[in-house]
Amino acid sequence: xxxxxVVLTDPAVCSAILCNYSRLKQDSxxxxxxxxxxxxxxxxxxxxxxLEKYPLYMRIVEYKIDGMQNVDIQEAIxxxxxxxxxVEYISSLWRKKxxxxxxxTAEDEYLDWYFTKEQKGSYKKC
Numbered sequence: 661x662x663x664x665x666v667v668l669t670d671p672a673v674c675s676a677i678l679c680n681y682s683r684l685k686q687d688s689x690x691x692x693x694x695x696x697x698x699x700x701x702x703x704x705x706x707x708x709x710x711l712e713k714y715p716l717y718m719r720i721v722e723y724k725i726d727g728m729q730n731v732d733i734q735e736a737i738x739x740x741x742x743x744x745x746x747v748e749y750i751s752s753l754w755r756k757k758x759x760x761x762x763x764x765t766a767e768d769e770y771l772d773w774y775f776t777k778e779q780k781g782s783y784k785k786c
Contacts, residue, residue: 666699667766668702668703668706668762668763668766669763669766669767669770670763671756671759671760671762671763672759673763674703674758674759674760674762674763674766675755675756675759677699677700677703678721678724678725678754678758678759678762681700681725682725682727684696684699684700685700688700703762706762706765706766706769707721707762709765709769710761710762710764710765710766711758711761711762714761715741716737716741716743717753717757717758717761719736719737719740719741720733720737720750720753720754720758721754721758723736723737724754730747730750730751730754731747733747733750734746734747734750737750
């Protein structure tokens with residue numbers, strides 16, 4: 661099965677949502693009948709699950725959504741976590757690593773749903 665359209669299993673889509681999150685959230689706030697509201701709702705659930713084991717990544721996401729620049733984020737994470745990363749590394753995390761983690765988690769969630777609800781079968785325990 662090949663999905664088309666906006667799918668959270670695509671890191672490029674996750675990156676685009678992250679980069680435009682504030683505007684998407686604001687535009688969909690309270691509009692429970694819109695696709696954008698459900699997209700943000702699902703994205704937030706997957707994002708929280710994907711980043712729950714990575715507090716540094718979650719904090720970077722929060723800082724970027726709040727509009728902080730990488731230089732400011734660098735200082736903030738150095739104070740909070742005692743780690744100093746380059747601004748290039750923070751940018752790489754924001755544009756590549758974090759969206760990939762979210763997309764991978766979305767794919768795992770989809771596969772779990774598909775093989776327990778749609779394509780039921782018998783499974784072996786190892």
